[in-house]
Amino acid sequence: xxxxxxxxxxxxxxxxxxxxxxxxxxxxxxxxxxxxxxxxxxxxxxxxxxxxxxxxxxxxxxxxxxxxxxxxxxxxxxxxxxxxxxxxxxxxxxxxxxxxxxxxxxxxxxxxxxxxxxxxxxxxxxxxxxxxxxxxxxx
Numbered sequence: 001x002x003x004x005x006x007x008x009x010x011x012x013x014x015x016x017x018x019x020x021x022x023x024x025x026x027x028x029x030x031x032x033x034x035x036x037x038x039x040x041x042x043x044x045x046x047x048x049x050x051x052x053x054x055x056x057x058x059x060x061x062x063x064x065x066x067x068x069x070x071x072x073x074x075x076x077x078x079x080x081x082x083x084x085x086x087x088x089x090x091x092x093x094x095x096x097x098x099x100x101x102x103x104x105x106x107x108x109x110x111x112x113x114x115x116x117x118x119x120x121x122x123x124x125x126x127x128x129x130x131x132x133x134x135x136x137x138x139x
Contacts, residue, residue: 002036004108005071006101006117007046009133010039014051014063019118022133026116031070038072040080040107042100080106091124 003026013023030037044064051060067073074080083106084099091097097105098121105125108115114129114136115122122130 002038002111002113003030003136004074004104004111004113004115005037005039005043006104006115006119006122007039007043007050008118009116010043010047010067011050012118012133014047015054019133022137025137026133027070036072036113038074038107038111038113039067040104041073041075042103042107044068044073046100074107074111076103076107077110080110082106083109087125087127091121097121097124 005026009019009023009026012018013020013027026035026037029035044067047067048057048060048064051063076084080103084103087105087109088097088099088102091102101119101121105115105122105128107113108128114131116131116133116136118132122128
């Protein structure tokens with residue numbers, strides 16, 4: 001089984017917010033090779049920005065080094081960029097789908113992976129399977 005981790009669960013873990021234990025358990029499964037896990041390279045940018053605002057740039061850079069060592073990541077290829085644009089167009093009717101999240105969803109689509117996120121707008125994307133960390137662990 002393969003999963004793509006959205007930025008949201010990683011931030012939950014790093015800020016030690018409710019649900020952090022579930023994200024930690026998923027990362028442990030990835031570390032033990034029970035599941036294949038990766039992130040979009042765009043997630044690296046989001047994590048740096050969020051953590052630099054939350055703490056400082058040194059903290060953000062340290063966390064990114066750890067993530068790069070412990071998680072695989074998929075670069076934004078032409079195929080992912082195009083599919084991300086398609087998702088952005090198709091799923092921006094109501095509240096909107098941020099472009100970064102459309103790219104992350106496209107990464108899950110290309111990788112044929114389940115997207116792990118707590119953000120509800122991903123659930124509208126019919127082309128991918130989306131689970132919260134809690135839902136994923138019940139499998």
